[in-house]
Amino acid sequence: MRLCVDPDKCEGHNRCYSIAPELFEVDEFGLATTKNDGLVPEGMEDKADLAIANCPEFAISILED
Amino acid sequence: MSNNNPIDSSPREGCPVHDWATDFDVMDPGYNRDPGPIWKDLRERCPIAHSTRWGGSWMPTRYDDVRDMARAVPTLSSRAPGVIPPSPEMREILIQEVKEFGAELPPISADPPLHKPFKQLILPLFSPKAVETYRPFTEKLANNLIDKIINRGKVADGAVDYAQQLPPRVIAYIIGIDETRADEFTEWVRGILEQGQANPEIRLKYRRIIRDYFQEMIAERRRNPRDDAISKLMEAKIEGENLSDYTIIGVCFLLLVAGIDTTWSSIGSALFHFGTKTDHRNRMYAEPELFPTAIEELLRFYSPVKMARRVLEPVAFGGVEMQPGDKVIMNFPAANRDPEVFENPDEVMLDREQNRHMAFGVGIHRCAGSNLARMEMDVALRTWFNRIKDFEVIQPEKVIWSGGQVRGPRVMPMRIAGA
Numbered sequence: 001m002r003l004c005v006d007p008d009k010c011e012g013h014n015r016c017y018s019i020a021p022e023l024f025e026v027d028e029f030g031l032a033t034t035k036n037d038g039l040v041p042e043g044m045e046d047k048a049d050l051a052i053a054n055c056p057e058f059a060i061s062i063l064e065d
Numbered sequence: 066m067s068n069n070n071p072i073d074s075s076p077r078e079g080c081p082v083h084d085w086a087t088d089f090d091v092m093d094p095g096y097n098r099d100p101g102p103i104w105k106d107l108r109e110r111c112p113i114a115h116s117t118r119w120g121g122s123w124m125p126t127r128y129d130d131v132r133d134m135a136r137a138v139p140t141l142s143s144r145a146p147g148v149i150p151p152s153p154e155m156r157e158i159l160i161q162e163v164k165e166f167g168a169e170l171p172p173i174s175a176d177p178p179l180h181k182p183f184k185q186l187i188l189p190l191f192s193p194k195a196v197e198t199y200r201p202f203t204e205k206l207a208n209n210l211i212d213k214i215i216n217r218g219k220v221a222d223g224a225v226d227y228a229q230q231l232p233p234r235v236i237a238y239i240i241g242i243d244e245t246r247a248d249e250f251t252e253w254v255r256g257i258l259e260q261g262q263a264n265p266e267i268r269l270k271y272r273r274i275i276r277d278y279f280q281e282m283i284a285e286r287r288r289n290p291r292d293d294a295i296s297k298l299m300e301a302k303i304e305g306e307n308l309s310d311y312t313i314i315g316v317c318f319l320l321l322v323a324g325i326d327t328t329w330s331s332i333g334s335a336l337f338h339f340g341t342k343t344d345h346r347n348r349m350y351a352e353p354e355l356f357p358t359a360i361e362e363l364l365r366f367y368s369p370v371k372m373a374r375r376v377l378e379p380v381a382f383g384g385v386e387m388q389p390g391d392k393v394i395m396n397f398p399a400a401n402r403d404p405e406v407f408e409n410p411d412e413v414m415l416d417r418e419q420n421r422h423m424a425f426g427v428g429i430h431r432c433a434g435s436n437l438a439r440m441e442m443d444v445a446l447r448t449w450f451n452r453i454k455d456f457e458v459i460q461p462e463k464v465i466w467s468g469g470q471v472r473g474p475r476v477m478p479m480r481i482a483g484a
Contacts, residue, residue, distance in 0.1 A: 011431040014193055018357070018439075028189040030436070053419045054361075056427050 001040040002063040003048055005032045009059035016051035016060060023048060038063060086111035090118050091148060091371070091394070097468030101411050104399040113385045119469075120150040122373065122392040123385065124399075128423070130383045131400035134374065134393055136428040137382075139176040141374035141393055143430060146174055148373045148394055148470040152265040170319040171312070173430065180429060182303045187316060187433050190239060190294050196436040202238050203441060206231060207448035215452070215483040223340060223458070224477040228333035229255060231445055232325045235437070240317055241282065241293025250278075258326045259475070262467070275321070279314045294320070320434075327370050328438045330473020332445045334367035335360075337474050338413060340458035345415060349450055359415040360442050365422035366413050368398035369473050372426065397423045398472065455482040 003023065005016070012030025016023070022044060024032045040048045052060045082090050085103050090096065096103055107114050108126040115123055125131050134141055151159060172183035189195060210230050214221040221227070233251040242250050253271045261268025282295050290296045298313045308316075339346040349355060376391040387393065401422045402410040425432035432438070449456075457480050458464060465476040 011428060012188065013425065013431060014436055017193060026193055028192045028194075029185060030188060030192055050418055054421055056421055056423055056425075056431075 001045055001048060003034050003038040003040060003052075003060055004063050005034055006059045006061070007031065007033075009057045011057050011059075013056050015054045015056065019054060020044070020047040020051045023051060032059075086114045087116065088118065089114050089116040089124055091124075092119070092468050094466070094468070097466040097472055098462075098464075100398065100472075101402055104396075104402055105411070108399070108403065113383050119148070120392060122148075122394050123387060124394045124396050125382070126396055126399040126403070127383070128400040128403035128406045131396055131423065132427055134382055135395055135397075135423070135426055135430070137380065138429055140377055140380050142176050142377050143180075143372075143374060144174055144176060145375050145392075146372045148371050155265050155268065158269070170315055170322070172433070173319055173323060177429070183316070184429070184433060186298070186301050186303070187320070190297070191434045191437050193436050196440045199235060199239060199437070200440055200444060203231070203235055203444045204448065206234055207444050208452070211448060211452040214481060219481055219483075220459070221479055221481050222477055223336040223456075223479045224329070224333040224474045227449070228329040228336060228445070228474075229259075231332060231441055232328040233321075235441060236320055236324050239294050239437075240320060241286075241291055241295045242278075250275075253278075254321055254325055258322070272318075275318070276314055279317050280310065283310050283313060323432070324434045324437065326467075326471050326473070327432075328434075328441050330369035330467070330471050331364060331367065331438060331442055333474040333477060334369065334472075335363045335442060335446055336449070336456075336479070337458060337461075337464060337477060338363060338367065340456055340477075340479050341461045342413070343457070345413065346456075348415060349446075353447070353450065355415050356443060356447060358417055358420070360439060360446070361420045361422065362413055362415060362417045363442075364424040364439075365401045365407070365417075365420055367473070368401050368422065368424040369471050370424070370426075370432075371396055371398065371470055371472075372430070395426065397426060453481055453483065456480060 005024070010032050012026070012032070014026055014030050014032070016032050017026045023035055023040060025035055026032050052062070082088050082093060085107055104126045112127045113123055113125045113130060125134060150156070172180045172187070175183055210227055214226055230251065233254040234247050237247050237250045253275050256271035257268050257275070261271060279295070283299065286296045286299055290299070295313065295317060298308060298316055301308060339349060349359065372395045374393045374395060376387045376389055376393065378389055380387050401407070401424060404410050406421065425435040459478045459480055464474045467473055467475050
């Protein structure tokens with residue numbers, strides 16, 4: 001599973017970062033990026049799904065390989 | 066849609082509402098006590114309601130409509146974000162100030178391209194990392210307030226004695242106000258945000274006091290810069306230019322008006338909830354690990370803030386045509402009860418995990434202080450539950466709720482069982 005954050009949609013709510021700090025980082029403006037190229041470690045899939053489902057900007061998606 | 070009346074600003078405030086679809090009143094006490102049933106009714110039969118009260122406005126109640134509107138920038142302009150129009154005296158003063166100095170409270174009242182540089186100026190003050198540095202101070206503050214409440218006895222006002230005391234002092238700390246003046250400052254801020262709501266003279270009086278105080282702080286920092294927000298704003302540049310004193314003071318005012326009664330409303334609403342729902346209260350005592358989802362859920366259910374937008378060009382939402390000059394209320398609180406998006410929306414579920422609420426807005430005007438508000442709620446509630454053995458709201462139906470722009474309990478006597 002690989003995630004990406006659309007930088008044009010992200011407004012810095014930090015919901016993803018508070019749910020899954022293992023998967024996301026945020027900068028000083030709150031804008032999120034994925035860690036580890038978006039690769040979700042095994043066992044973290046549920047947290048990844050929650051981050052997607054809680055983003056108020058619909059900015060996080062799963063990259064199809 | 067049932068209403069296409071031209072905006073008419075004739076005041077009819079105070080008359081009972083016959084039909085919420087064509088005559089809603091955001092200051093109606095019954096509505097502000099429990100708006101859920103009214104939103105549910107509107108969502109089903111007239112999802113974008115209209116009213117000529119309070120200067121006239123449209124009010125959406127569906128999640129998708131509110132979201133589309135919030136993102137329609139700058140067709141829906143933020144230049145006048147007030148839900149309730151200012152009094153004539155206040156209006157005169159505001160117009161004069163804007164003429165002289167430009168936008169009053171950027172970025173909240175700014176559209177692109179002015180919006181972004183101002184927002185980027187304040188965001189670093191409220192990044193998750195920055196906010197964590199304010200946590201120890203906030204914890205100390207919350208504990209001191211609880212000490213006072215416990216010492217005083219068995220009854221306390223959860224709104225006045227606790228919720229309203231925290232956010233002004235946290236903002237004062239961030240801006241750089243001397244701790245010895247924090248009590249005084251809190252009274253000034255409450256003068257603007259509480260007594261000043263009904264009395265423009267009081268509002269103006271405290272506005273002037275705070276403005277002069279900020280001006281003194283700037284003069285003092287010019288001699289001795291510090292590590293506080295006001296010093297950072299003095300060093301900041303937008304397009305290579307330092308900010309004028311007026312702009313710095315405007316940004317500090319924004320931190321006050323945007324970050325204080327909003328947050329105290331959220332804290333107060335959370336205490337109202339737990340002080341009236343025994344099963345939820347007991348569950349939080351037993352399962353404090355629920356705080357993160359519970360806080361998001363309370364933010365959803367009791368979303369305090371509505372903002373207004375002005376239509377700049379003809380536009381349609383959900384089949385309703387809007388004309389330039391129309392006011393639109395960003396009804397984030399109602400959007401957060403939309404059954405299309407939230408399962409059992411009118412029920413508080415402390416462990417709700419999927420919660421894409423818009424309590425802090427969406428789009429470019431997303432609340433800059435959302436991380437701070439969450440931290441303050443977290444500290445306020447955890448400290449309260451840690452220190453107070455049990456509590457309840459004495460007469461829930463007598464709690465007084467504010468309305469209009471910001472909804473939350475303002476008078477809320479509670480029975481307290483101390484530590």
